[in-house]
Amino acid sequence: RTTRWVLQNIDGELSLETIIGENLQGLATLRDSFSEVVAGEERALFSARVSEIREVGADESFSERLMTLRFLDQMLDILEIGRETGADTLNTARAYYRISEEFDLPWLHRNSFAVASQDHWEQRAARVLSEDLARAHRRIVVAVLTQAGSDEPWKATRALLRSKGRNVRRFKNLLEQVKAEEIPGFAAVSVVAREVSTLARSIVAK
Known part of the structure; x- marks a missing residue:
């Protein structure tokens, strides 16, 4: 890693x-x-x-x-x-x-690879998905710290997530649906992971 x-x-x-x-x-x-x-x-x-x-x-x-x-x-x-x-x-x-x-990022990273088949292109797609998650994670953390000022990081995190409440709820609902599947497919995990990237972009664009 x-x-x-x-x-x-x-x-x-x-x-x-x-x-x-x-x-x-x-x-x-x-x-x-x-x-x-x-x-x-x-x-x-x-x-x-x-x-x-x-x-x-x-x-x-x-x-x-x-x-x-x-x-x-x-x-x-x-x-x-x-x-x-x-x-x-x-x-x-x-x-x-x-x-x-x-955002349950360890689960998403792990399952990006776990549910991918042995097909060369799907393995490559899993790597790209994991890299996208890492970039989104970083963007959100940077946004939290930039907005934190004198506040504690957890307060800034809470405020930021509240400001994007609809997006966060959409992500969590999708995540719950995928986790409820006995064996989630790569496409399902990809959809949830993409929601994190979309949320990160919306936070940066704020």
Whole structure:
């Protein structure tokens, strides 16, 4: 996932080692406080993996810092957004994971690939869909942080979602319908994912 993030977001001449080196301070901040900012499905995954490591005798601090590496691509994305908006690193992370939770983005990313067939073009379409979701996620977080001002990120997130209430309700209704299907098809997941992109564009155009 980190390699995919680098290919999508960074100048191809830069190595992963260079990118991480340039983000060391921000990564240290996020790794130290990750359990305080991660939310939703990502939090559940993080907690489960930390528990697994602790079961073999590792202490809590070591386990948490080790498992943050599983989320390196997300942390790099958070730091990029923070630089773009000038927002505090941890506030950026809180907004990032709040939006991720609100729109069930981990589920959409995962199922974009899970429901795609082995057909070359459908696999390619799944990658494009996942990239579109990532861009939409980023646009919404940037909008939240830009509008936040002195407010807490969660307040700005709530206000932004209220301002687009009809769009948000439409998205959530579609998501519920797709999740209710025993085996959702790629077309169904695509429709829901496209709603996130549409919402992101409407927020930016506001």
